Amino acid sequence: MALRTLFLDRDGVINHDSPDYIKSAAEWQPLPGALEAIATLSQQGVWIGIATNQSGLARGLFTSVDLDQMHLKMRQGVEALGGRIDAIAHCFHLPDDCCRCRKPEPGLLEQLIRQRGEGFVSHETLMIGDSYKDLQAAQAVGIPAVLVRTGKGANTERDHAPTVPVYDSLGHWAELNV
Ligand SMILES: [Mg+2]
Ligand SMILES: [Zn+2]
Numbered sequence: 001m002a003l004r005t006l007f008l009d010r011d012g013v014i015n016h017d018s019p020d021y022i023k024s025a026a027e028w029q030p031l032p033g034a035l036e037a038i039a040t041l042s043q044q045g046v047w048i049g050i051a052t053n054q055s056g057l058a059r060g061l062f063t064s065v066d067l068d069q070m071h072l073k074m075r076q077g078v079e080a081l082g083g084r085i086d087a088i089a090h091c092f093h094l095p096d097d098c099c100r101c102r103k104p105e106p107g108l109l110e111q112l113i114r115q116r117g118e119g120f121v122s123h124e125t126l127m128i129g130d131s132y133k134d135l136q137a138a139q140a141v142g143i144p145a146v147l148v149r150t151g152k153g154a155n156t157e158r159d160h161a162p163t164v165p166v167y168d169s170l171g172h173w174a175e176l177n178v
Helices: 034-043 064-079 107-119 132-140 153-160 170-177
Strands: 005-008 047-053 087-091 125-129 145-148
Touching: 005 034, 005 107, 034 047, 034 064, 034 170, 047 107, 047 132, 087 107, 107 132, 125 132, 132 145, 132 153, 145 153, 145 170
Parallel strands: 005 047, 005 125, 047 087, 125 145
Antiparallel strands: none
């Protein structure tokens, strides 16, 4: 497969996750090798889009200013390594809001697909996530997915035994596939 578009979940894939949510730029800490993997792919011309559920906004755990600061830190971390993040789509709803964006719903990935425009080709696209919801969202828009064991990934692998390829981390996947 010629990979031209990469969709990533954020928490547990790019940065350390926490059951208490990631609420500030200070708490946002990249996983080993993650930013390097994104930068390398970006330099190779892969379009990078991030789809992230952030119900902590609706729960009042942090503000949209905090979220902007986390994403600035993430973008600057990738840019310092010579790459870029092309788009970030986030859902700020609660699970009970029944919105169409919160993964496993397809809305966030549909937003990224719209932003990708004519460059989007489903079989040249991959979604990498650590939650079963990420895999379901990818399936809902018809793109292949990979599970990583970071974040919730080891539990996802144990609880759902998904049929998608599984790697230890985003960095590990990139080492073997880029
Ligand atoms: Mg996650
Ligand atoms: Zn939503």
